[in-house]
Amino acid sequence: MTDLNTKIDLNTMGKDAQAAAFKLGQLGTLKKNAALNKMADDLEANSSNILTANKVDLDNAKANGMATAMIDRLMLDTDRIKGMADGLREISELPDPIGKIDRGWTTEDGLDIVQERVPLGVVGIIFEARPNVTVDAAGLCFKSGNAAFLRGGKEAINSNIALSDTLRKSLKESGLDENSVQLISDTSHEVAQEMMELSEYLDVLIPRGSGKFIKMVVNKAKVPIIETGAGNCHIYVDEFADLDKAVKIIVNAKVQRPSVCNAVEKIIVHKNVANEVLPKISDALSKYNVEIRGDETVQSILPNAIAATEEDWSTEYNDYIIAIKVVDNIDEAISHINKYNTKHSESIITENYANSRQFQKQIDAAVVYVNASTRFTDGNKFGFGAEIGISTQKLHARGPMGANELTTTKYLVQGDGQIRK
Amino acid sequence: MTDLNTKIDLNTMGKDAQAAAFKLGQLGTLKKNAALNKMADDLEANSSNILTANKVDLDNAKANGMATAMIDRLMLDTDRIKGMADGLREISELPDPIGKIDRGWTTEDGLDIVQERVPLGVVGIIFEARPNVTVDAAGLCFKSGNAAFLRGGKEAINSNIALSDTLRKSLKESGLDENSVQLISDTSHEVAQEMMELSEYLDVLIPRGSGKFIKMVVNKAKVPIIETGAGNCHIYVDEFADLDKAVKIIVNAKVQRPSVCNAVEKIIVHKNVANEVLPKISDALSKYNVEIRGDETVQSILPNAIAATEEDWSTEYNDYIIAIKVVDNIDEAISHINKYNTKHSESIITENYANSRQFQKQIDAAVVYVNASTRFTDGNKFGFGAEIGISTQKLHARGPMGANELTTTKYLVQGDGQIRK
Numbered sequence: 001m002t003d004l005n006t007k008i009d010l011n012t013m014g015k016d017a018q019a020a021a022f023k024l025g026q027l028g029t030l031k032k033n034a035a036l037n038k039m040a041d042d043l044e045a046n047s048s049n050i051l052t053a054n055k056v057d058l059d060n061a062k063a064n065g066m067a068t069a070m071i072d073r074l075m076l077d078t079d080r081i082k083g084m085a086d087g088l089r090e091i092s093e094l095p096d097p098i099g100k101i102d103r104g105w106t107t108e109d110g111l112d113i114v115q116e117r118v119p120l121g122v123v124g125i126i127f128e129a130r131p132n133v134t135v136d137a138a139g140l141c142f143k144s145g146n147a148a149f150l151r152g153g154k155e156a157i158n159s160n161i162a163l164s165d166t167l168r169k170s171l172k173e174s175g176l177d178e179n180s181v182q183l184i185s186d187t188s189h190e191v192a193q194e195m196m197e198l199s200e201y202l203d204v205l206i207p208r209g210s211g212k213f214i215k216m217v218v219n220k221a222k223v224p225i226i227e228t229g230a231g232n233c234h235i236y237v238d239e240f241a242d243l244d245k246a247v248k249i250i251v252n253a254k255v256q257r258p259s260v261c262n263a264v265e266k267i268i269v270h271k272n273v274a275n276e277v278l279p280k281i282s283d284a285l286s287k288y289n290v291e292i293r294g295d296e297t298v299q300s301i302l303p304n305a306i307a308a309t310e311e312d313w314s315t316e317y318n319d320y321i322i323a324i325k326v327v328d329n330i331d332e333a334i335s336h337i338n339k340y341n342t343k344h345s346e347s348i349i350t351e352n353y354a355n356s357r358q359f360q361k362q363i364d365a366a367v368v369y370v371n372a373s374t375r376f377t378d379g380n381k382f383g384f385g386a387e388i389g390i391s392t393q394k395l396h397a398r399g400p401m402g403a404n405e406l407t408t409t410k411y412l413v414q415g416d417g418q419i420r421k
Numbered sequence: 422m423t424d425l426n427t428k429i430d431l432n433t434m435g436k437d438a439q440a441a442a443f444k445l446g447q448l449g450t451l452k453k454n455a456a457l458n459k460m461a462d463d464l465e466a467n468s469s470n471i472l473t474a475n476k477v478d479l480d481n482a483k484a485n486g487m488a489t490a491m492i493d494r495l496m497l498d499t500d501r502i503k504g505m506a507d508g509l510r511e512i513s514e515l516p517d518p519i520g521k522i523d524r525g526w527t528t529e530d531g532l533d534i535v536q537e538r539v540p541l542g543v544v545g546i547i548f549e550a551r552p553n554v555t556v557d558a559a560g561l562c563f564k565s566g567n568a569a570f571l572r573g574g575k576e577a578i579n580s581n582i583a584l585s586d587t588l589r590k591s592l593k594e595s596g597l598d599e600n601s602v603q604l605i606s607d608t609s610h611e612v613a614q615e616m617m618e619l620s621e622y623l624d625v626l627i628p629r630g631s632g633k634f635i636k637m638v639v640n641k642a643k644v645p646i647i648e649t650g651a652g653n654c655h656i657y658v659d660e661f662a663d664l665d666k667a668v669k670i671i672v673n674a675k676v677q678r679p680s681v682c683n684a685v686e687k688i689i690v691h692k693n694v695a696n697e698v699l700p701k702i703s704d705a706l707s708k709y710n711v712e713i714r715g716d717e718t719v720q721s722i723l724p725n726a727i728a729a730t731e732e733d734w735s736t737e738y739n740d741y742i743i744a745i746k747v748v749d750n751i752d753e754a755i756s757h758i759n760k761y762n763t764k765h766s767e768s769i770i771t772e773n774y775a776n777s778r779q780f781q782k783q784i785d786a787a788v789v790y791v792n793a794s795t796r797f798t799d800g801n802k803f804g805f806g807a808e809i810g811i812s813t814q815k816l817h818a819r820g821p822m823g824a825n826e827l828t829t830t831k832y833l834v835q836g837d838g839q840i841r842k
Binding site: 022026105107108109111113120121203204224226242245248249252253256338360361362364365366367368369370371372373375376381382383393394395396398399408409410411412413414415416417418419420 | 785793816836
C-alpha cells in the first residue's frame with residue numbers, strides 16, 4: 001500500500017517509470033488487453049475498500065465546506081466504479097495503436113524505410129479532484145504502451161491512492177511491472193512543481209482541470225505540454241437551416257451541461273432567418289433561465305436581450321449565458337468565428353450542401369460539425385473508450401485524445417552497407 | 422522591393438500572413454505545383470540580381486572577418502541557385518499532404534467522422550546565415566498550404582531579401598497572395614524577440630541553426646516550438662557484424678561531414694570483435710586525423726586512444742573526435758545508447774537477424790538503422806525534397822520534417838440533428 005507519509009523521491013519514481021515503459025512498449029496486444037480486463041474486474045472486486053477511502057475524502061470535503069457540484073465530482077459509488085471498470089474494458093476492445101505502420105517506401109539509395117507507431121514513453125498527468133481521471137488515464141496510457149505518472153488533487157488523494165493501489169496490485173498479479181502506473185502521494189505544491197520540471201523522465205505532461213489550472217501548469221512546466229480545454233464554441237444558423245433542428249441543437253449544446261468546454265457559448269444567425277428563429281431560441285432557452293446577450297439586431301428582435309460587448313465575443317461563459325450575433329452572409333459568419341473562437345468545436349445548421357462544405361473547409365477548429373450539437377466533442381462519444389483530454393493546440397494532437405494520441409513514431413531503416421556520397 | 426529602412430510592424434505582417442494562409446489552405450494541388458515551378462524558373466532567371474545581393478553579404482562577411490566555413494555556407498553561385506530551384510521542382514512533384522483523410526468512421530450516435538489533414542496556418546522559421554533556408558522553407562510551407570514567416574540572420578540579409586522578393590513577385594504573377602511568403606527585413610534582436618512572442622499570428626516556430634541558437638530560441642519563445650538538431654549518434658558494431666562494412670560505415674558517418682547533427686559521435690563495439698575491428702577503425706580514421714577516445718578496453722587495444730570521461734558519452738563533438746566503448750552484449754549496448762543518446766539516429770552493424778530486430782525495437786530514437794550510415798537522416802535523402810529541420814522531440818513530428826510534418830488535422834463531423842443525451 002502507498003504510504004502517505006513516505007518521503008517522495010520523484011527521481012526514483014521517474015527511473016522506475018522509464019524502466020516500466022521500456023518493458024510495456026514491447027508488450028503484445030493480447031497481454032495488454034488481458035491486463036486491462038483484470039484491472040477492471042479487480043476495481044469492482046475491491047469496491048468496498050475504494051468506497052471507504054472515498055468516504056474519507058468526502059468527509060474532509062464536507063468539513064472544509066466544498067461546493068455541492070465539486071462534491072458530486074469527487075463522490076464514488078458502486079455504479080461509478082462499474083463505469084470506470086467498463087471504461088477499461090472498452091479500451092481493451094479498441095485497436096492497439098502500437099506497431100501500426102503509418103507509411104513505408106524505398107529511397108533512391110536503396111534504403112527501406114518504415115514509419116512505425118511507438119509509445120511516447122512516460123506520460124505525466126496532473127489533474128484536479130476527479131478520481132475517475134486516475135483510472136481513465138492509467139487505462140489509455142497502458143493500452144498505448146506508456147507508463148502513467150499521475151498527480152491528482154489533494155481533495156481526492158485517499159480515493160486516488162485506493163484506485164492506483166488496486167491497479168498496481170492487479171498489474172503485479174498479471175506478472176507485469178506495477179510501476180507502469182504510479183501515483184504521486186504527496187499533494188504539496190512543491191512536489192507538483194518538481195513534477196512539472198521532470199524533463200529527464202517525463203516525455204509529456206497533460207494537465208486536466210479548469211482553464212485556470214491548465215494555464216498555471218502551462219506557465220510553470222518545463223516538460224513538453226499538451227494543452228487542453230478552452231472552448232468558446234459557436235453554432236451558426238444558416239439561412240437554409242431547418243429551424244426546429246437548430247433550436248433543439250442549440251438548447252442541447254447550451255444547457256445539457258453548461259460547465260464543460262464543448263458547450264456552445266455563441267450563436268451566429270443569418271439575417272434572413274433572424275426574425276423567425278430568434279424568438280424560438282429565446283423561448284426555448286428561457287425555460288432554463290439562460291441569459292441572452294446580443295448585438296443591436298438581436299436586441300431589436302428580442303427586447304429582453306442584454307447588449308453584448310466586444311468582450312462577450314471572446315468569452316467562454318461555462319454558465320447559463322449565451323451571446324447571439326446576426327450576420328449578412330455565411331462569409332461574415334465564418335470570419336467572425338475564425339476571429340473569436342478557441343479552435344475547439346463549431347457547428348453549422350443548414351440543409352444547403354454548398355454552405356455545409358464551405359463551413360467545414362473554412363472554419364479553423366479541431367472539430368467542425370454540420371447539423372449536430374457541439375457536445376459530441378468527447379473521447380467517449382468519438383469512440384475512444386475514454387479521453388485523456390481535448391487538445392486545443394495544433395501540434396501533435398487536435399481534438400479528443402485517446403490511446404492513438406499518446407503515441408509517436410520511429411523510422412526503421414534497413415540497409416546493406418549504404419554510405420552517403 | 423523590400424526596403425531595409427522601413428519600420429517593421431510584425432502585427433501587420435502577422436495579419437497579412439493569416440489572410441494569405443486562409444486562401445492558401447484552400448488552393449488546389451495543381452495550382453500550388455504550377456506556382457512552385459514558376460518560383461523555381463524565376464529564381465534561375467533572376468540569378469544575376471540574387472548574386473549581386475549575395476556579393477554585398479560576402480563582402481561584409483569578409484570585412485568582418487567571418488570564418489571560411491561560414492563564408493562557404495553564405496556563398497551563392499549559379500549552381501547553388503539551380504540547386505534551390507531544383508529543390509522547389511522536387512517539392513512540386515511530391516504528393517500534396519493537404520486533404521488527405523487519415524481515418525473515418527461512424528459513431529454510435531450515427532455521426533460520420535473523418536479526420537482530414539489541414540495546414541498548420543502560419544509557420545515561423547528563425548534561422549542563421551544560410552540563404553538556402555529561405556527557399557527550402559518557403560517551398561515546403563507553400564506545398565503544405567502554410568504561410569511562411571521568415572527571419573534569417575543579419576549576415577545573409579541582402580541575399581535573403583533578393584530571394585524572398587523573387588519568390589513574392591513570382592507568387593503575385595501567378596495571381597496568388599504574395600504574403601504567402603514574408604521575410605522580416607529587420608534583423609535586430611528586438612524584432613527577433615517580438616517574433617518569438619507573436620502567438621496571436623504564428624501557429625508554430627521552427628528554429629534552424631547551431632545547437633546554441635536553437636536552445637536560445639526554445640528558452641525565449643512563447644510561440645509553440647518544434648525543436649530540431651541535437652545529435653549524439655551511435656553506431657553499434659555487433660559480434661555478428663561484417664567488419665569491413667562496419668569500418669566503411671563508421672568512416673562515412675564520422676568524416677563525410679563532421680559538423681552536422683547526423684554525424685556519428687560514439688562507437689559501441691561487442692567484446693568478441695573488439696580485438697579485430699578496433700585497429701581497423703583506428704587505421705581508417707587516422708587518415709582523417711580523427712582523435713579517438715575510449716574506455717579501458719579500447720585503450721588496451723589502441724595505445725593511442727585517450728581515456729574517455731563520463732562527460733564524453735553525452736557530448737556531441739561535431740568535430741574530428743570519436744569515443745569508443747566495448748560492451749559484453751547487445752543488451753548493454755542498447756541500454757548505454759538509450760541512456761546517453763539524444764534520440765536522433767542510431768545504427769547497428771550486424772548480419773544477425775534477431776539482433777537487428779532487437780536493436781530496432783528497443784532503441785529509443787527518431788531513426789534506427791541496420792547496416793547503414795547515420796548520415797542518411799535528412800529530408801532530402803528521405804525523399805522529402807527538402808527539409809524544414811530534423812525534429813528531436815517526440816511530440817508532433819520526429820526525425821526529418823518535410824511538407825507532411827507541417828500539417829495538423831481537423832475532424833469533420835456530419836450529422837442529421839443529433840443532440841447529446
